[in-house]
Amino acid sequence: MDTMEKLTILTDAAKYDVACTSSGTDRAGRRGGIGNAVACGICHSFSADGRCISLLKVLMSNACCYDCCYCVNRRSNDTPRATFTPRELADLTIAFYRRNYIEGLFLSSGIVRNPDYTAELLIRTLSLLRNEYRFNGYIHCKAIPGADERLISQLGMLADRMSVNIELPSEKSLGILAPDKSREAVLKPMAQIDRSIIQNRSELTLYQHAPRFVPAGQSTQMIVGATPDTDRQILRLTSGLYKKYHLKRVFFSAYMPVVSDSRLPALNIKPPLLREHRLYQADWLLRFYGFEADEILDDRHPDFNPLFDPKCNWALNHPEYFPVEINKAPYEMLLRVPGIGVRSAQRIVRTRRACAIRTEDLRKLGVVMKRAQYFITVSSKSPVTGHLSPALLMNALASDQGMRELPVRGEQLSFFDPTQEDLSKCLTGQL
Amino acid sequence: MPLKEEIVYQYDGTLDGMLCCIFASYEYHELPASIFGPDEQQTTLFLTRLIPSDPEKADRVLKGLYRKAGTEAAELVQLCHLTCLPDKERHALGFVRLAMKLGRTACSMLTGPHVCQINQAVRFLQTEAHHLCGFIRFTEVDRTLVSMITPKNNVLPLLDSHFSDRFPEERFIIYDRTHRLALMHLPGSSKIVPLRELKLPALSAHELDIQTLWQRFHETIAIEGRINTSLQQNNLPLRFRPDMTEFQEQHRPSESFSLSSPKGVLPQ
Numbered sequence: 001m002d003t004m005e006k007l008t009i010l011t012d013a014a015k016y017d018v019a020c021t022s023s024g025t026d027r028a029g030r031r032g033g034i035g036n037a038v039a040c041g042i043c044h045s046f047s048a049d050g051r052c053i054s055l056l057k058v059l060m061s062n063a064c065c066y067d068c069c070y071c072v073n074r075r076s077n078d079t080p081r082a083t084f085t086p087r088e089l090a091d092l093t094i095a096f097y098r099r100n101y102i103e104g105l106f107l108s109s110g111i112v113r114n115p116d117y118t119a120e121l122l123i124r125t126l127s128l129l130r131n132e133y134r135f136n137g138y139i140h141c142k143a144i145p146g147a148d149e150r151l152i153s154q155l156g157m158l159a160d161r162m163s164v165n166i167e168l169p170s171e172k173s174l175g176i177l178a179p180d181k182s183r184e185a186v187l188k189p190m191a192q193i194d195r196s197i198i199q200n201r202s203e204l205t206l207y208q209h210a211p212r213f214v215p216a217g218q219s220t221q222m223i224v225g226a227t228p229d230t231d232r233q234i235l236r237l238t239s240g241l242y243k244k245y246h247l248k249r250v251f252f253s254a255y256m257p258v259v260s261d262s263r264l265p266a267l268n269i270k271p272p273l274l275r276e277h278r279l280y281q282a283d284w285l286l287r288f289y290g291f292e293a294d295e296i297l298d299d300r301h302p303d304f305n306p307l308f309d310p311k312c313n314w315a316l317n318h319p320e321y322f323p324v325e326i327n328k329a330p331y332e333m334l335l336r337v338p339g340i341g342v343r344s345a346q347r348i349v350r351t352r353r354a355c356a357i358r359t360e361d362l363r364k365l366g367v368v369m370k371r372a373q374y375f376i377t378v379s380s381k382s383p384v385t386g387h388l389s390p391a392l393l394m395n396a397l398a399s400d401q402g403m404r405e406l407p408v409r410g411e412q413l414s415f416f417d418p419t420q421e422d423l424s425k426c427l428t429g430q431l
Numbered sequence: 432m433p434l435k436e437e438i439v440y441q442y443d444g445t446l447d448g449m450l451c452c453i454f455a456s457y458e459y460h461e462l463p464a465s466i467f468g469p470d471e472q473q474t475t476l477f478l479t480r481l482i483p484s485d486p487e488k489a490d491r492v493l494k495g496l497y498r499k500a501g502t503e504a505a506e507l508v509q510l511c512h513l514t515c516l517p518d519k520e521r522h523a524l525g526f527v528r529l530a531m532k533l534g535r536t537a538c539s540m541l542t543g544p545h546v547c548q549i550n551q552a553v554r555f556l557q558t559e560a561h562h563l564c565g566f567i568r569f570t571e572v573d574r575t576l577v578s579m580i581t582p583k584n585n586v587l588p589l590l591d592s593h594f595s596d597r598f599p600e601e602r603f604i605i606y607d608r609t610h611r612l613a614l615m616h617l618p619g620s621s622k623i624v625p626l627r628e629l630k631l632p633a634l635s636a637h638e639l640d641i642q643t644l645w646q647r648f649h650e651t652i653a654i655e656g657r658i659n660t661s662l663q664q665n666n667l668p669l670r671f672r673p674d675m676t677e678f679q680e681q682h683r684p685s686e687s688f689s690l691s692s693p694k695g696v697l698p699q
Binding site: 003004007008011012014015016028029030031032033034035036038040042043044045046047048049050051052053054056057092095096098099100101103137254256271273347350351353354355357358361364365 | 539541543561567568571578593598641644647659662663665667677
């Protein structure tokens with residue numbers, strides 16, 4: 001089988017993995033070697049689905065001996081199989097890297113023979129890259145669940161980031177859809193990597209040149225929409241993972257029906273892309289905006305509102321915090337205003353030290369006035385002129401994407417296509 | 432004494448030259464109505480003052496700025512020179528005058544005149560440079576990596592540090608068609624030189640095969656059920672694509688192409 005065919009098969013098998021970030025490590029290049037790493041990460045291209053391509057994302061092999069029913073590579077699926085040799089994959093990575101196609105390698109694999117054998121294949125590839133080619137670029141490597149602890153820590157010395165896929169948000173869902181994987185098998189390597197990172201950090205304070213273990217931290221991903229878990233459960237799990245295992249990122253992937261199985265949703269369902277999008281928005285709120293999972297969703301609202309982004313939704317449900325005075329409010333409160341992001345909040349804080357901010361300045365500072373105007377005052381004056389009813393407010397803030405996906409058209413017959421105004425009347429209970 | 436405004440400056444387009452214009456503005460108590468680069472045609476009734484480049488004067492302006500308004504202000508002015516902001520020289524002059532009066536505070540007045548425009552332009556420059564750190568595509572010709580770009584800002588000085596650090600042992604050229612400048616890197620040294628034109632010879636079969644591999648990867652990694660070309664276009668604007676391998680015409684791969692020497696043994 002030639003390289004082209006293998007690359008096609010093993011890329012096709014890897015494309016459902018979400019994480020393609022190359023962030024978290026800052027490492028200067030070295031004379032005699034090739035490559036460096038930049039903390040913010042670099043996107044090298046974007047595929048037709050709009051996702052970033054930063055790393056050469058392939059499987060070492062798709063000849064998997066497991067039979068997880070949601071996975072294209074499951075043993076019982078009839079699909080062409082291929083396996084890279086370590087040398088072949090290392091050569092390919094360097095050839096792409098030199099031409100600046102990629103930022104590094106994202107290496108995952110189906111389980112060939114057994115977890116230990118698979119982990120050894122990965123280690124051979126990575127040590128070729130790191131030691132023979134003196135490759136300093138970014139490497140993201142999947143920890144192979146069930147592999148020996150020594151092998152996992154060897155991988156961690158070679159990679160920048162490691163990840164263990166948690167796959168499904170609850171033990172129950174895991175039991176139904178991935179009978180070969182248990183929650184413990186997933187969490188055990190995650191805990192091991194976390195311990196090693198912490199231990200390595202204390203070594204680094206003692207010896208500056210101690211070898212670094214997974215310097216860009218670990219991440220995980222889970223599938224959304226294959227099981228009946230609620231958004232609240234997913235978000236609480238996410239927040240728990242950040243706190244307990246110090247993960248750098250949790251990725252979500254909208255369930256994409258690729259195999260038919262009685263335990264799975266039907267093949268013709270649409271992937272819940274909006275739900276995935278809302279989860280990422282909420283994830284951002286957890287990581288950068290100082291929100292707690294329980295603030296974003298609670299018992300009364302276990303799922304996201306498709307019409308409003310989570311921050312807008314929170315603001316609409318908590319009028320007691322608003323309006324926020326631009327020239328006085330603390331940074332944490334500015335961050336809670338819809339239409340103000342981390343950068344614009346920082347700019348506001350900086351600018352108002354030098355001079356008072358006027359309404360017309362806000363746009364220059366990057367504030368999205370379309371949303372922010374309803375929640376702020378500037379020197380005690382609201383930017384909104386005229387009377388504001390709740391219906392108008394809802395209408396102005398509802399997201400276009402949410403409006404489009406409302407289950408009105410198609411699924412029920414209607415004499416009139418509802419207008420946007422009708423929809424917001426529905427929301428406020430006027431209709 | 433009010434500043435004289437009925438005059439225009441013309442300079443050589445370099446950073447030193449721009450700083451000398453600022454020097455001259457203080458020296459002659461003038462606030463020029465326009466500052467022209469070397470190739471710009473000017474139709475003006477005002478008197479033109481030719482400003483020669485003088486490294487010593489330029490240095491004095493920068494040092495004064497460092498002392499009075501700090502590193503950030505001095506760096507902002509230097510970066511401003513690389514941007515494609517229309518009338519950037521006059522904005523730089525306005526900003527320097529402000530910074531000399533107010534000190535460090537000037538940089539924080541993000542909404543004020545000149546500061547706002549310069550900050551936006553510099554952000555655009557830095558974003559474009561960051562984009563190109565990813566979007567640049569090298570083609571190997573005679574063991575030299577060659578890349579062509581068509582940026583709006585003069586990004587080469589910013590790309591130099593990134594790529595020289597990344598590929599210390601490579602010979603590479605990045606050619607900026609817009610500004611007709613080339614960044615040349617040899618192991619251990621790099622420089623930016625003016626270059627009229629750069630043409631690539633025919634590519635080797637090996638090179639074409641690798642390009643085809645990349646095109647195939649790019650095509651295969653997309654998930655059919657999620658195709659979203661408008662999102663792709665938001666993230667990767669069309670203007671970058673003519674210079675990117677994956678958006679160029681595909682070559683036919685040669686028969687049974689294998690990348691490695693048969694050293695590696697296929698595990699079964």
